Amino acid sequence: MKTVSESLERLGLSVPPTKPASEVPKCLPVSNPAKCFWQSEKHKLHDHRSTEELPPHSDVVIIGAGYAGVSTAYHLVKEASDSIKSITILEARGACSGATGRNGGHMRPDLYGHIPTYVERGGVQAGAEIAEFEIAHVKAIKRIVEAEKIDCDFTLSRTIDVWCNEESAKKAKAVYDQMLENNFEYMDDVIFYTGKEVEGICGVKGAKACASYTAGSMWPYKFILGLIEVILATGKVNLQTHTPVTSVTSDPNGGVILQTARGKTHASKVVYANNAYISGLLPEYDQNIVPCKGICCRITVPEGSTAPLLNNTYINRTEDNTLSYLVARSDGSIIVGGAAAKFRNHKDQWYNNVDDSILIDSAKDYYNDYMQRTYRGWENSGAKVDNIWTGVMGYSYDSNPHVGEVPGKPNQFVLAGFNGHGMPVIWLSGKAVAKMVSENIPIEQTNVPRLFKTTQERIDRARSGSEEEGDILGTGNAKATKP
Template sequence: MPISCTDQTTTISPNSTCYPVANPLESFWQTETHPLSDHRSTSELPLETDIVIIGAGFAGISTAHHLVKEFKGELGTTPRPLPSITILEARAACSGATGRNGGHLRPDFYGHIPKYIERSGPRAGAEIAEFEIANLRALKKFIEEENIDCDLTLTRSIDVWCNKQAAENAKAIYDSMRAHKFDYMDDVIFYTGDKAEGICGVKGAVACASFSAGTLWPFKLVMHLLHKLLESKSVNLQTHTPVQSVRSDEAGGFFVDTPRGQVHTRKVIYANNAYVAGTLPEYAKNIIPCKGICCRIAVPDGIRPPLLNNSYINRTIDHTLSYLVPRSDGSIVVGGAAAKFKPFREQWYDNVDDSCLIDAAAEYYYNYMQRTYRGWEDTGAKVDTIWTGVMGYSYDSNPHIGQVPSKEGQFIIAGFNGHGMPVIWLAAQELASMVSRGVSFEETKIPRLFKTSAQRINRAKLGREEDGDIIGSGNLPTTNP
């Protein structure tokens, strides 16, 4: 069983310089090793490259993929010579949040949408839901066309409320979304009363809702993309190469400094999510590294567990939220429980140490299936793998995507609030057009609230922690639900 922070002989404090630790806990998704995990395309760093991408997770690898497609003319663009692209990763490929999440491709239909509507109007809120739904469809189409083995499943995702007041609030939000006449809400079904528990199978459920979503094995998807990229010969991957700084030269280019030397480039893309403030200090209060917890639950050999066809977001009577993804082998991937560790800020807030668990929630998922789902009482289901991950939570709950303000030639795609899987694929495609063809943010299909800007940066710099969404509104770490 993984150690907890308090089990270690030395105290580990949050890394204020925002660099990942060297020895993260192993997640279930990474138990199958991959030959490219520690790959370096060349023994030495290239001295020159056209584009540097910092981060080899879903955001960085997807952006590289779409850049290659852009230059090949496969996205409706004019074919051009492929640029040289160097991907710098501080640890192993896909060892960060992407390789440690819950495997959920779950669009936000109504969860945070009312907050965005209140701030910026109905259309701004609807843009986010519609973009995430389009992201699910586009990624499903791509995975099927490429025949990628990553356990993609299109399913229904079920929201469950066991607290009566919370259920009533949820129903009011559902009704308000319907009142806006958003087309996508036609996919949502809401149940209350006696029907709820029978439909969702969760003990004590007083309301539930369902809509279309997906699940997959994220590590396998990213490593497939990476393999294809390296075949193109225009992409150079350098793992275990943390970026220490990015410096401008006199000709409009940049020197990217690492412990192994420097790389000179014309453009830099920051796709290192929770760690972005280590090289872009202006984002220090905008994107905060926050830890979450996730685990795999399995039944003993020879036991057939009750069938679960849906993914879930469960909320207990005491408001503890968990996300859950069933797998074809009968095991369950489940995480969250942020309400249990919220009071212990030092264990999760501004903390990059994914080598140890969050003590306050380390045992929460023991017997979770037995106490939560009807029919699981005698299955012997137990946690067989448990891990933690570091996510990038933004001050206002929205990702930061686009050109870094006042830094021409530098771009960012980070701050996904534990919700990157439903956003990144299409966001990376649109960012690639900005990088390769100079397309403005406003010309892309990215929701307007995702645009990084000086205004957003300054709002977080000047604001109080308790006024932001991370602390102030209960937008707690859920490890990519």
């Protein structure tokens, strides 16, 4: 795998020289991300620093101020024992400027799509654990948004999975039937449709099958910054933005020393919540979690026009099996992204690439006229792309997140590798990591699915395997053993 520096040089860019070249980690965010609709109005805490200088010591330092880092901090503040008195969050750029602040805002549990793979790898119960864990996020996020009064456009709706390819539709129905045979209780919320009425039910042209179940959507940037307001008000949390961490080393006297572009700080415990960029600080994850770019955009209709009503969120699969996710917003605008099938063969544009200042060239025009091509009633809407951007996600070798204590490194914890599916995974994973950090308990005493546990075996399997054997490139061949 090429280093980030090599990738950026190929694109005519460079990593900001905050440290001598020999000391700069290979995986840092670029300093000039492209504009993104969600962040069009920067929050007052976007560039916040709680203190002029870094605190000399914290009980816990969290690397990353996105969904994973802020979720962990929130649960440490709200639920941890008195043993955790000080928490520092270090963020390389502005708060929530990475993947969380650039995603589609779609909180959609996966109730059947990948569950058969998890069942095969870990058994029926392991598959059910993941599905039920994701489902629990929808209600958990609704509760926290209401409890903390966070204005983030959170909405509950039905999500509609659509298949326009006949063969894929038949396979999807077979998976649905398999999930019913497993007697998963959560499948009571799923309705699967086939037949001539499908197109009329989902509104997607050429649909051969569709399925419906409960999901949510939100303005992700506003959600995270709302949480940051809450935790900073407690006085326990020190936020330091524009402070990239360049190395983490064990202190012989206990704890760890974190070197940043602005000096050093010490922590009793550290949480790596920097997702796609984790291998720059933990090189053992360099094949396990790979930075991969995706594409997302906002579509609007001309001023003075009224957009045709869509009440659901969507996962659409075209006849050539190009997948897109879609969220319809109350203002009539559409957030849509995906289209990985259009750029998958152009690896240099997305794979092991952290430059979110440049669009994925092979897919940047895909969503022009997307609504007119895809949905009934949108043919004369005049809908067009208003803003398009890219974001850097962390894709894991075996398609499961890495959660828990870093093998062989006591008091160092990881929460990363969400495969572009972090919205219904991270909140309760952060809660579990906070519990592990504050109560010194193993991950088995939390409700994190067993297949999410980071282990030396998973690390070694990825490092000894090839790219083609992993799930990142879409081959679905990741070798895995039962836990």
